[in-house]
Amino acid sequence: MKIAVTGKGGVGKSTVIGMLARALAEGGWKVMAIDADPDANLGAAIGVPAETLAGITPISRMTALARERTGASETAGTHFILNPRVDDIPDGxxxxxxxxxxxxxxxxxxxxxxxxxxxxxxxxTLLRHVMTRRRECVLIDMEAGVEHFGRGTVEAVDLLLVVVEPGHRSFQTARQIEGLARELGIRRIALVANKIDSETDERFVRTEAGDLPLLAMLPADPVIRTSDRAGICCWDISGDIRQRGRDLAATIIEHVADITGRMPCAS
Structure with missing residues (x-):
C-alpha cells in the first residue's frame, strides 16, 4: 500500500501521517515513512528522538552520494547517469x-x-524505487504539490491523501493539488479533515469537499499543541490520539481495498 499525503502548510499533515504510521506499525505492517517536505517534521511526529533527528542529513543534500551514484563530476553541464543504483539506500x-x-x-x-x-x-530515482520495488506500506509526507512524482511512479500510488482544515485557503490549495494530480494521472484522491472544532466546521468541510471522498474528520486537540511544545510525540501520551490513528488506518485500508479492488497486504 503506497499513500502520498499532501496539503497546505500548517494543516497538521505530519501529525496525521505520524498517527497513521504508528497505527499501521502497531497493527503489524512494515512501514516506511518518507519525509519529502522541506520542513522535515515527520520524524518528530512519529516520535523519533531529537538527538537521532539532529544527526540526519536529507538525501537531497548528499551531494557526494549523488555524484558517486550518477557518475557526475563537479563541472556544470556534465553528463551523468539518469537511473543510478539506489536499492541499498532505503535500508542503509x-x-x-x-x-x-x-x-x-x-x-x-x-x-x-x-x-x-x-x-x-x-x-x-529513489522515490520511484521505493514506490515500485519495496513491499512495505509506504507513507510519503509531501509539500503542497505532487512535484516529486513522475513517469513510473504515478501508477504505484494507491491513494493521494490531502489533509485539509476548515478554511478557504486550505481548500483552495486542495483544489490546486487535485488539479495537478489529475493532470499527472493520479485518480485516487481523498481528504482527511483536521482541526475540526464545531458543527459549523463539519458543515463547512462537507460542503467544500464536494465529490472527493472525506475519510475522516479529526478534532482540534489541545494535547497535540501541548505535546509539540514539550517536544513529545502526541501518540506516546494520549490514548484518544492512538484510537483516532487506529480508526483512520482501518478506514484507509478499507478505502484502498474498495478503489483498487484488492486488499492491501500488511507484509
Whole structure:
C-alpha cells in the first residue's frame, strides 16, 4: 500500500501521517515513512528522538552520494547517469523507530524550473524505487504539490491523501493539488479533515469537499499543541490520539481495498 499525503502548510499533515504510521506499525505492517517536505517534521511526529533527528542529513543534500551514484563530476553541464543504483539506500540511510523506517528525502532547490541535477536525479530515482520495488506500506509526507512524482511512479500510488482544515485557503490549495494530480494521472484522491472544532466546521468541510471522498474528520486537540511544545510525540501520551490513528488506518485500508479492488497486504 503506497499513500502520498499532501496539503497546505500548517494543516497538521505530519501529525496525521505520524498517527497513521504508528497505527499501521502497531497493527503489524512494515512501514516506511518518507519525509519529502522541506520542513522535515515527520520524524518528530512519529516520535523519533531529537538527538537521532539532529544527526540526519536529507538525501537531497548528499551531494557526494549523488555524484558517486550518477557518475557526475563537479563541472556544470556534465553528463551523468539518469537511473543510478539506489536499492541499498532505503535500508542503509533510514532510521528506525517503533517499527517504522524513516527516510528523510528532502527537496532539491532549483535555480530554474525543470532543472535536472545529480541530486534531483537521485531523489526521483529513489522515490520511484521505493514506490515500485519495496513491499512495505509506504507513507510519503509531501509539500503542497505532487512535484516529486513522475513517469513510473504515478501508477504505484494507491491513494493521494490531502489533509485539509476548515478554511478557504486550505481548500483552495486542495483544489490546486487535485488539479495537478489529475493532470499527472493520479485518480485516487481523498481528504482527511483536521482541526475540526464545531458543527459549523463539519458543515463547512462537507460542503467544500464536494465529490472527493472525506475519510475522516479529526478534532482540534489541545494535547497535540501541548505535546509539540514539550517536544513529545502526541501518540506516546494520549490514548484518544492512538484510537483516532487506529480508526483512520482501518478506514484507509478499507478505502484502498474498495478503489483498487484488492486488499492491501500488511507484509
Amino acid at each position: 540511510l533510514s532510521v528506525e523507530h517503533a517499527g517504522i523506517k524513516l527516510l528523510t528525502m528532502g527537496t532539491v532547490d532549483h535555480a530554474g524550473g525543470g532543472c535536472v541535477c545529480p541530486e534531483h536525479t537521485l531523489v526521483r
